[in-house]
Amino acid sequence: MPVYIVQSGDTINTIAIRFGISAQDLIAVNQISNPDLLTIGTPLRIPGYEGISGTLKLTVAPLGATLRTISRQYQVDENTIVRLNQLTSPSQIYVGSTLILPEKEQAVDPKPIAILGEGETSLETAARSYSNPWKLVLQNRKESTALFLSGELIFSDAPQQSGGLFGSPLIQNIEITPLPLRQGKTHLIRVLTSTPLNLSGTLNNLPLSFFQEADNQYIAIQGIHAMAQPGLALLTLQAQADDQSSFAFEQPILLEPGYYPQDVPLAVDPATLDPAITQPEDELIRTITKPATPQRYWTEKFRVPVDEPCIRSWFGSRRSYNNSGYKYFHTGVDYGVCANNLNIYAPAPGRVVYVGELTVRGISTIIDHGWGIYSGFWHQSSTKVNVGDFVETGQIIGEIGGTGRATGPHLHWEVWANGVQVEPLDWLEKVYP
Ligand SMILES: [Zn+2]
DSSP: EEEEEEEOOOOOOHHHHHHHHHHHHHHHHHHHHHHHOOOOEEEEEEEETOOOOOOOEEEEOOOOOOHHEEEEEEEHHHHHHHHHOSSSSGGGOOOEEEEEOOOOOOOOOOOOEEEEOOOHHHHHHHHTOOOHHHHHHHHHTTTTTTGTTTTTTEEESSSSSSOOEEEEEEEEEEEEESSEETTTTEEEEEEEEEEEEEEEEETTTTEOEEEEEEEEEEEEEOOTTTOSSSSEEEEEEEETTTTSSSSEEEEEEEEEEOOBBOOBOOOOOOOGGHHHHHHHHHHHHHHHOOOOOOOSSOOOOOOSSSSSSOEEEEETTTEHHHHHHHOOEOOEEEEEEEESSSSOOOOOOOEEEEEEEETTTTTEEEEETTTEEEEEEEEEEEEEOOOOEEEEETTTEEEEEOOOOOOOSBEEEEESSSSEEEETTTTHHHOOO
């Protein structure tokens, strides 16, 4: 009987649902006396999976994954993967989905070595990758060398020579973190290459902005819109080298909802909802926050932009203004007035690119932090900086107020990641990239 190790956040019911068994059976088989006291790290025997043994691990399907590549990489037959994950179709494996897999027992981890070329036989691939063709048959769970298909990934425990998971000598690796994608989150797309490349691409139909982090290492920082349609989002990449050799890639990735709550319906001045006012103002903000400045000005976590961070309203919550229905969302985080001053501080170094008074946002300031990252500060009573100023972390940039569409004095702070508003609190917790 396979064993599952209890993870943080698990309950008897979530484990039973994950494996498609009844909670009663799970409790009985493991002789659990108090199902409400489940300790992280406890091994639980999972009934109903005859023929499968070992410890079951949760793995997030990486870029490039299909049922076949996972079967080969983890040396688990496709049937076992289908049974354990209750898949009804191999196409249910999406990049970013969580899979249950038995832990590998062998010491050597077979690596993807190449994609079988058009008209190429597995013997030629073996020769190209310095592998034994019959060993390839075994490690790829085939019965004959004739069963390899053009375009298939070939796995081997032989040292990797060229090609890699993405089948191009130009590309060493492509990584996207965190997985799955989630509404309102900041995601990183990192590309390791074997030669300097010109990279472009899209995520969920938005153009990516790539910057060089180190030699042959590129990064794009991209927000996922807080109201993006959950389901599958497409990642596309194109690369071109100086010698005109090129690479193209695309793959759908799971996009999960952010589970944002609904705020109580709000009543505001109807003028602040009039499209004749809101649309040009939104367009102005979008235009200002669009350029991805090639220089990165920040190197640390962002600091809280006020002295007493009492949050009055969270990022992402769904909003209804004057009975509009929940078609709006809160684009930043609201800090109330809780300190004995009204200071607003720059959360990170950057260039001031906008200062002005707007109908909806009131007295507003926008700072460009570089690499497509911007901070916006709305509803101020006054501002202490001018367009063109370079500000350092902690520098006073303005005072909290209640100008524009505000129900009381507060600071609305928002962060843009390559044209999309994202959860600002993530930037206080983690150094990006
Ligand atoms: Zn707000």
